[in-house]
Amino acid sequence: MKKxxxxxxxxxxxxxxxxxxxxIARAEDPRExxxxxxxxxxxxxxxxxxxxLEEGACLLGxxxxxxxxxxxxxxxxxxxxxxxxxxxVCDGVVxxxxxxxxxxxxxxxxxxxxxxxxxxxxxxxxxxxxxxxxCDLSPAMLVNGRPYxxxxxEKIDDILKRLRETTVPPRLAR
Amino acid sequence: xxxxxxxxxxxxxKPNRIATLDEYRxxxxxxxxxxxxxxxxxxxxxQIVLDANLQGRGGAGFPAGMKWKAVxxxxxxxxxxxxxxxxxxxxTFKDRIMTHVDPHxxxxxxxxxxxxVSAAKAFIFVRPSYENSARILEREIGIAKEDGYLGKNxxxxxxxxxxxxxxxxxxxxxxxxxAQINALMGLRPRPQQSPPxxxxxxxxxxxxxxxxxxxxxxxxxxxxxxxxxxKGLAKTKTSSGTKLYCVSGKVxxxxxxxxxxGTRLSxxxxxxxxxxxxxxxxxxxxxxxxxxxxxxxxxxxxxxxFDGVKKANNRLGTGAVIVFDQKTCLVAATLNLMDxxxxxxxxxxxxxxxxxxxxxxxxxxIEQGEGKEEFIPLLRTMxxxxxxxxxxxxxxxxxxxxxxxxxxxxEVHEHISQKRCPYETQREIPDRRMER
Numbered sequence: 001m002k003k004x005x006x007x008x009x010x011x012x013x014x015x016x017x018x019x020x021x022x023x024i025a026r027a028e029d030p031r032e033x034x035x036x037x038x039x040x041x042x043x044x045x046x047x048x049x050x051x052x053l054e055e056g057a058c059l060l061g062x063x064x065x066x067x068x069x070x071x072x073x074x075x076x077x078x079x080x081x082x083x084x085x086x087x088x089v090c091d092g093v094v095x096x097x098x099x100x101x102x103x104x105x106x107x108x109x110x111x112x113x114x115x116x117x118x119x120x121x122x123x124x125x126x127x128x129x130x131x132x133x134x135c136d137l138s139p140a141m142l143v144n145g146r147p148y149x150x151x152x153x154e155k156i157d158d159i160l161k162r163l164r165e166t167t168v169p170p171r172l173a174r
Numbered sequence: 175x176x177x178x179x180x181x182x183x184x185x186x187x188k189p190n191r192i193a194t195l196d197e198y199r200x201x202x203x204x205x206x207x208x209x210x211x212x213x214x215x216x217x218x219x220x221q222i223v224l225d226a227n228l229q230g231r232g233g234a235g236f237p238a239g240m241k242w243k244a245v246x247x248x249x250x251x252x253x254x255x256x257x258x259x260x261x262x263x264x265x266t267f268k269d270r271i272m273t274h275v276d277p278h279x280x281x282x283x284x285x286x287x288x289x290x291v292s293a294a295k296a297f298i299f300v301r302p303s304y305e306n307s308a309r310i311l312e313r314e315i316g317i318a319k320e321d322g323y324l325g326k327n328x329x330x331x332x333x334x335x336x337x338x339x340x341x342x343x344x345x346x347x348x349x350x351x352x353a354q355i356n357a358l359m360g361l362r363p364r365p366q367q368s369p370p371x372x373x374x375x376x377x378x379x380x381x382x383x384x385x386x387x388x389x390x391x392x393x394x395x396x397x398x399x400x401x402x403x404x405k406g407l408a409k410t411k412t413s414s415g416t417k418l419y420c421v422s423g424k425v426x427x428x429x430x431x432x433x434x435x436g437t438r439l440s441x442x443x444x445x446x447x448x449x450x451x452x453x454x455x456x457x458x459x460x461x462x463x464x465x466x467x468x469x470x471x472x473x474x475x476x477x478x479x480f481d482g483v484k485k486a487n488n489r490l491g492t493g494a495v496i497v498f499d500q501k502t503c504l505v506a507a508t509l510n511l512m513d514x515x516x517x518x519x520x521x522x523x524x525x526x527x528x529x530x531x532x533x534x535x536x537x538x539x540i541e542q543g544e545g546k547e548e549f550i551p552l553l554r555t556m557x558x559x560x561x562x563x564x565x566x567x568x569x570x571x572x573x574x575x576x577x578x579x580x581x582x583x584x585e586v587h588e589h590i591s592q593k594r595c596p597y598e599t600q601r602e603i604p605d606r607r608m609e610r
Contacts, residue, residue, distance in 0.1 A: 029378060031360025035343045069362050074343025076302040088303070092264040093464060094422045096510045097502055130346060130514055131264035132303040135422035136429050145305040
């Protein structure tokens with residue numbers, strides 16, 4: 001990822017720009033779309049980069065600071081680089097009692113990283129997260145929005161293997 | 175064998191599949207909408223729902239009909255509905271189940287609410303963990319639109335209505351009505367005290383009615399079958415309808431069960447939840463999510479409706495029963511809950527921002543074996559301070575704390591006198607530590 005410089009705006013692909021513009025135009029007020037625009041941009045850039053923030057603000061008719069005010073509030077908006085797959089491991093009370101600790105230990109063992117860290121190959125980030133609403137499948141986690149549970153070491157191995165096989169590791173510039 | 179009850183909300187539940195529009199229609203879906211548009215004025219719909227005593231399912235139990243009636247005739251237009259699927263109360267997952275069972279019931283319920291208050295648009299507010307639900311709803315809204323249930327002049331009437339899926343970025347506080355309205359407007363989501371009520375000035379200063387999704391899915395059935403039928407569904411006189419109870423924790427069959435409102439807790443856990451796991455005995459439960467109190471074994475037979483649980487000095491909340499067994503340390507569980515609340519506090523007011531981390535720290539020390547007897551009155555005082563906070567978040571957060579020291583004092587004393595956690599099997603400390 002290029003380092004942010006003042007006055008340097010990365011151009012969004014036309015298609016994404018048009019999608020966002022249409023969406024914003026349909027809204028009662030552009031600000032209504034702020035979170036959605038941030039989610040789109042972060043999917044595109046990998047995380048909500050400073051450029052993305054500026055672009056988003058520009059599209060929404062807000063100042064970057066106003067958008068930052070929202071970006072920093074939400075736990076599903078990433079303002080720092082994250083891996084290709086973000087694992088939101090649920091540490092809600094039900095998952096906690098059903099083995100969240102073991103899940104985290106096992107992930108640490110297999111990936112060599114702990115909470116809020118990203119693997120060296122840029123593939124995985126682990127983020128412990130407030131109850132994700134999958135208590136019937138606990139212990140549970142979300143991987144890029146997709147739920148998995150109840151988690152066992154075998155199931156975690158399985159998920160890791162599948163994701164590694166189907167994904168080319170991203171080039172990480174840091 | 176668990177007793178079986180008539181299924182209303184989950185009547186089209188199928189293993190691993192979402193009910194289609196045709197299946198929903200086949201079960202009587204969209205009949206209520208057609209009837210209402212032909213025969214009933216908006217006021218009549220309000221009255222039907224009020225007569226049915228439909229209590230808000232999001233936790234407060236406020237009658238939905240009363241909320242709708244609060245939108246006065248001379249209030250301006252356009253008006254808005256918000257269907258709340260933020261559902262971040264730990265232990266609660268009924269809204270997710272509902273969107274995966276019968277999305278059109280949610281759509282019809284939202285349209286009927288819109289008609290009742292002459293609104294032009296509804297926003298379905300969905301948390302990011304439920305991206306699948308958001309996609310399902312978007313797809314089904316498109317289908318409903320094609321068949322004339324949404325859009326301009328619905329079913330040939332002069333009522334037009336739009337339904338929008340609004341994605342959130344997370345955070346528990348967004349489930350709070352006024353914070354959600356701020357979130358929707360792209361403002362930093364913090365609660366807002368009334369007056370004015372959001373039914374008068376909500377989204378963009380326009381009248382806004384915000385209902386929990388589970389409240390709204392009841393509306394088509396009430397309109398179709400009448401208030402008396404709806405009241406008859408409940409087991410108790412003070413409540414009505416069915417409830418989507420979520421059971422989780424140390425039970426054999428965690429899941430979401432539709433049972434008559436007022437079903438006894440013992441039946442919910444022993445029969446529907448499949449009883450305790452082998453080797454587990456019931457110690458306590460949180461009857462309605464994280465911001466309710468630990469329930470004592472003597473209340474095991476409590477009738478799970480708003481009044482019944484209140485009589486046991488507790489709250490029905492979202493009806494999410496989190497079951498703890500004798501091997502689970504309640505001090506550690508409370509520490510986990512406080513971690514959650516500390517993290518999720520919006521930080522707006524001091525009792526919440528400062529008080530909760532302080533309480534968390536005391537509980538952490540007790541769990542670590544560094545607790546002192548004088549911490550207990552201190553926990554009580556600090557918890558009382560949270561009642562001075564700006565919204566209901568912090569008082570709710572301290573309910574597990576207060577009930578821990580009131581109802582399970584021996585467990586706290588044991589930690590203090592033994593200078594360690596007596597529960598060896600429990601994994602000690604959550605990893606997110608906030609040392610002061």
